[in-house]
Amino acid sequence: MSKLWKKLPWIMAGLILLISLIKPALLPWLLLAASIIVCLFMPRRGLIGPVELPADDAFLPTEQVQWWYWTGHLFSGDGRRFGFEVVFFSFDSFVIMRDQLVQAAITDVDGKRFAFEEFVEFHLPQRGKNGFKLSSGKDNRVTAVGGDGHDRLHAEVGDYVLDIELIASQPPALHYGGDAHPYRFGGYTYYYSRPKMTTRGTLTIAGETFELSGNSWFDRQYGELYQAIQQGWQWFAIELDDNRQIMLFDFKGNDSEVEKSGSITDANGLTTTLAAHEFQVTVLDQWISPSTGCSYPSGWEIEVRGEKFSVQPLLKDQELHAQHKLWIGPVYWEGACGVSGTVNGQAYVELNGYCRCPAKNGIL
Known part of the structure; x- marks a missing residue:
């Protein structure tokens, strides 16, 4: 069913274009039929019950907007300090608007430099079980693999190459008691964090590699979040x-x-x-x-x-x-x-x- 859903918009668009060229009078009826088919095949939307872990670490096809968000503070053996951000956004709005926005950034505190990259993928993440396997950019320049509090991140940002492993050292923080939270201005969110993830790995800068350790913070949100983003x-x-x-x-x-x-x-x-x-x-x-x-x-x-x-x-x-x-x-x-x-x-x-x-x- 998931493969059919991915191909369905393009199949319908092709058929509508072809038939409307042959018989333009049928166009309104074709659009009505296409709308009915979309409603039948569209995943169920809306509230899905309290946060369940590790199941909700995975991509959730019922949610319009969702993200996996990491930030962290890392230090080399000689005390050099870095910050990082890696985030995967997923948007499933309409039949033809289904994409990912991926961003990564490195804060080189001692070098007084800030570098960042952005990538767009015109497809949704793969659906997994109890985890995620996210990637973007040519030759997978930014990747995130993991779940259940054990993640691996890779990010190429300019002349910085980050490779780290993150392991949660305490239970996840379930915000709003782990249930859906409605916003006053519209929409709702599910939200949980892993605010203490022991982190180790390397950062290579223009060919020079630093061994790093520190702590990272993981945020996961999903729901009807367009109103919050606009706010x-x-x-x-x-x-x-x-x-x-x-x-x-x-x-x-x-x-x-x-x-x-x-x-x-x-x-x-x-x-x-x-x-x-x-x-x-x-x-x-x-x-x-x-x-x-x-x-x-x-x-x-x-x-x-x-x-x-x-x-x-x-x-x-x-x-x-x-x-x-x-x-x-x-x-x-x-x-x-x-x-x-x-x-x-x-x-x-x-x-x-x-x-x-x-x-x-x-x-x-």
């Missing part, structure tokens, strides 16, 4: 030196529309939800991209249940944008940050939607 957000993945992890986010919008939430995972791996009144994020500064002219928050003061933290970018310019080519994805900022305050640590921050609507200072 825009800022998201924080904070890893504290006392072995706690904090996830915070808020959506852009006016005061009546903003939705924010978060969670905190203790040193034993127990995750609890943070209510909106239990944390506050204050933007401290702005950064204007020399590439796009977009304005982003740059530096935050965060208070969580009475504890205060300062989050600062390790490099100002960690913006993903067009590089003299067709750019399909959003223009956004995603970067490695340092954390100081009640407890020190490290973080990744994502700022989506700020390029089309400049950020403003204030308390969120």
